[in-house]
Amino acid sequence: MNKRISDGLLDPADGEARNLEKMLDIADALMRHVEQSSGDRGAAFEQFRRAAILEERVRQRTRDLEATLKQLNDANSATERARRDLSQAIEAIEEGFALFDPAEVLVLCNSRFCRDLGDVRRQLSPGITFADYVEVVSRSALLALPSGVTPNAWAAERMRLHRARQVFNVGLSGDRWLQVSEQRTADGGTVVLQTDITDIIRMERSERGKLLDDQARMIRATLEHINQGVGIFDANRRLAGWNSRFAQLLDIPLRLLRRGTPFKLLADRIARTATLGDGFPVDILARWVEGTLPRGRLSFELQHSSGIILDVFAQEMPGRGFVMSFADVTRERHAIQAMIRANATLEARVASRTGDLAAALAEAERANSARVRFVAAASHDLLQPLSAAKLFVAAARDDAEATPMRGTLEKAHNALVSVEGILGALLDISRLEAGGAAVDIGPVPLSVLLKQLTDEYAPIAARKGLRLDILPCSLTVSSDPTYLRRILQNLISNAIRYTNSGRVLVGPRRTKGHVRIEVHDTGPGIAADQQQAIFREFHRIQGSASASEGMGLGLAIVQRACGLLDHGLALRSVPGRGTCFSIDLAVVAQHAKPAYREATPTIQEEPGDNSDRIALLVENDLDLRRAIALLLERRGVSVLEATSGEEALSLLEEIGIVPDVYLVDQQLDGTLTGIETVQALHAEYGERPTRILTANRTPQTRLSADAAGIEIMYKPIAAEALEAFVLHAG
Known part of the structure; x- marks a missing residue:
């Protein structure tokens, strides 16, 4: 290999800086030599100089490349570390x-x-x-x-x-x-x-099971509370639920009362001691149970060998199961038979001796009065357990949230509301027929009454696809506010029930010294030969009386109440075009003090925190007391319970706490009545928002409460009204 002339001048051991300095000295010497030379020697030196500059540039580029490669290696190392860290983080x-x-x-x-x-x-x-x-x-x-x-x-x-x-x-x-x-x-x-999320799913399933168990216990308590026997069968016609009254009325041994017992086994056992009444075909019942017949509502009687008569009502449930209820109607049937026998005896006596007619008529009137008193007393006695049942079902319904059980509880609650309406109608008829109805005539502003009726019935009409127009009126009339409201409620609800399409119009017409309130509908109309019969009890034009379709008492109450209040009642109807009912009312001065104070209760969707609110509940009926306490405690209200006035006074003295509201039954254990208890509480601890809870609708009770300045909440108690009072009183 040829050696370069500069190899002896540059020593690699001197380092790049020292060798560069040598090269600069050599270049300087060569440049001076060039200045002294010319021709070809100058061109050779120029080439040498360019070569030296190019070599320096190569070295610089080499250093830059080495720096870049180092940065690239560092970046690759950082990327690998980041990838390794990412993998570890994802694994964690x-x-x-x-x-x-x-x-x-x-x-x-x-x-x-x-x-x-x-x-x-x-x-x-x-x-x-x-x-x-x-x-x-x-x-x-x-x-x-x-x-x-x-x-x-x-x-x-x-x-x-x-x-x-x-x-x-x-x-x-x-x-x-x-x-x-x-x-x-x-x-x-x-x-x-x-x-x-296995643990979460299992926990939710467990909590849901506990909630359903609690609801089942509430339903069981409700079933045990009612006086009817109830048997529930699944889609396979096997026993799924029952109450103790079911076994008691049908004399069924305990060994057969277990879940899964076939209906046929129970039916064979019942057939040994009971027979179907009124010639009701056995095969019809068997086919209904088997499902080979359309499962409409079924009703028949059972006659037990002991003499007990049971009224049986059967209805299909969702899922192809069915429920049967058994009510002891022995007393009612015996009373009817006694009346039939009395009538037969009366007819015989009339045929034989006309002179005994007056005595026979007097006996018949006494029997009718006894019937009226019996219905009133029976209806009154049912109001107490009905209140408890409504409140228990309302509490269970609200806790059910969006489950299939909520729909069942909603139907149970609606059924209890229907029973409440029927009992109210029976009580009204009983008071009106017995002549014991007390009226409180005073100024009633129609603007307030018509507004409340609009709020009450507009949603009902809308659900049926009807247009309801209730025209406003600023007049004040003379009437009993409670009975006037009931009259208009019955007329409007009848108009909505019997109108399938079109509208219902409620409007006042001013006449001389009077105002006529007319209720028009576009229903089927009423034939002339039926326009007297419709005012009879339990009479319905389009079918038989029932809890779901109406008992046929509304117009009977309207006619008797209008007669009691001396309000004119008129009916105009054209079959195929519609019907108009109207009542005439006397107008009074608007500045008179109104007697109408009833208002529609409202409660918040979310009641908020009521943990600082305390209610004193004095009620001697255990089931109703627990139902009211349960309803209020769900709203966050603390409830102090007592069974008598004396116990309530002693309790407050012992704990030293004054409640925010008082809920006191009128008929209590002990010597104090509800009104006397409230007066003692107000005297000792000062006045608080108070309601007397009672099913007693006699004038004496209302007058006593008015005299003491206490308002009454009648049983059966509406859950919404009770919550509205307790949560917003004060």
């Missing part, structure tokens, strides 16, 4: 984690991703596409597919959820559950998170 996540790139190819995942699908987990490695991942998972034997769903159907639904980015749950074998959620990355990729 408690959930299953997977990252798919924008092309839906798996980039990385942690060990928890699809860990519970051990039979397919090894197939889920980076590089697999999302669609293949879903296909593999759908074929796993550890995936708990919903009933009737194939792997292909599951995979199609999974891809739909992937496109919709929805959060969903996946069931696994062994009653395990995963919650799967997906998120988009900034570059269009997909992050899949799998969270084990």
Whole structure:
């Protein structure tokens, strides 16, 4: 190899800086030499100089490249560390984690991703596409597919959820559950998170089971509280539920009272001691139970060998099960038979001796008066347990939330409301027929009354697709506010019930010194030969009386109340076009003090915190007391309970707490009445918002309460009215 002239001048051991300095000295010497030379020697030196400059540039570029390579190596090291840290961080996540790139190819995942699908987990490695991942998972034997769903159907639904980015749950074998959620990355990729929610699902299931157990206990308490026997059968005609009255009335041995007992076995046992009344065909009942007949409502009588007569009512339930109720109507039937025998005897005596007519008529009137008193007393005695049943069912219904049980409880509550309406009508008829109804005539502003009727019936008409127009009126009339409201309620509800399409119009017409309130409808109208009969009790034009369709008492109450108040009642009707009822009322000066104070109670949807509100409840009926306390405690109200006035006074003296409101029954244990108890409480602790709770609607009770300045809340108590008073009184 040829040696360069400069090899002896430059020593690598001197370092780049020293050698550079030597080169500069050599270049300087050469430049001076060039200045002294010319021609070819000058050109050679110029080439040498350019070579030296080029070599320096190469060295500089080499140093720059080395620096760049060092930075690249550092960056690669940092990237590797970041990737390693990312992998460790993903592995530390408690959930299953997977990252798919924008092309839906798996980039990385942690060990928890699809860990519970051990039979397919090894197939889920980076590089697999999302669609293949879903296909593999759908074929796993550890995936708990919903009933009737194939792997292909599951995979199609999974891809739909992937496109919709929805959060969903996946069931696994062994009653395990995963919650799967997906998120988009900034570059269009997909992050899949799998969270084990098995403990949460099991806890919710346990809590739901406890809630259903509590509701079942409430329903059981309600069934045990009523005086009817109730038997509930499932779709397979097997016994599913019953109360103790069911076994008592039908004399069924305890060994047969167990869940799953076939209906036929119970029917055969009952047939030994009881027979169907009124010639009711046995095969009709059997076919109804088997379901080969349309399961409409069924009603018949059972006559027991002991002489007991049972009124049986059967109805189908959702799910093809059915319920049967058994009511002891022995007394009623014996009373009817006694009346029939009395009438037969009366007819014989009339035929033989006309002179005994007066005595026979007097006996008949006494029997009718006894009937009226019996109905009134029976209705009154039912109001107490009905209040408790309504409040228990209302509490259970509110706790049920959005479950199938809520619908059943809603129907039970509506049935109790229907019973309440029937009992109210029976009490009204009883008082009006007995002549013991007391009226409180005073100024009644029609503006308030008509506004409340609008609020009450507009939703009912709207649900039926009818237009209800109640025109306003600023006049004040002379009437009893309670009976006037009942009259208009009955007329408006009848108009809505019998009108299938069109409208119902309620409007006042001013006449000389009077105002006529007219109720028009576009219903089927009433034939002339029926216009007197419709005012009879239990008479309905389009069918028989029933709890659901109306008992046929409304117009009877209207006619008797108008007669008692001396209000003119008129009827005009054209079959096929509609009907108009009208009542005439006397107008009084508007400045007179109104007697009408009734208002529609309202309560908040969310009552807020009532933990500082205390109510004193004095009620001697245990079931009703517990029902009221349960309802109020659910609203956050603390309830102090007592069974008598003396116990209430002693309790407050002992604990030293003054309640915010008083709820006091009129008829109590001990010597003090409800009104006397309230007067003692007000005298000792000052006046507080108070209500007397009573089913006694006699004028004496109302006058005594008015004299003491205490308002009455009549039983059966409406849960909404009770909550509105307790939560907003003060």
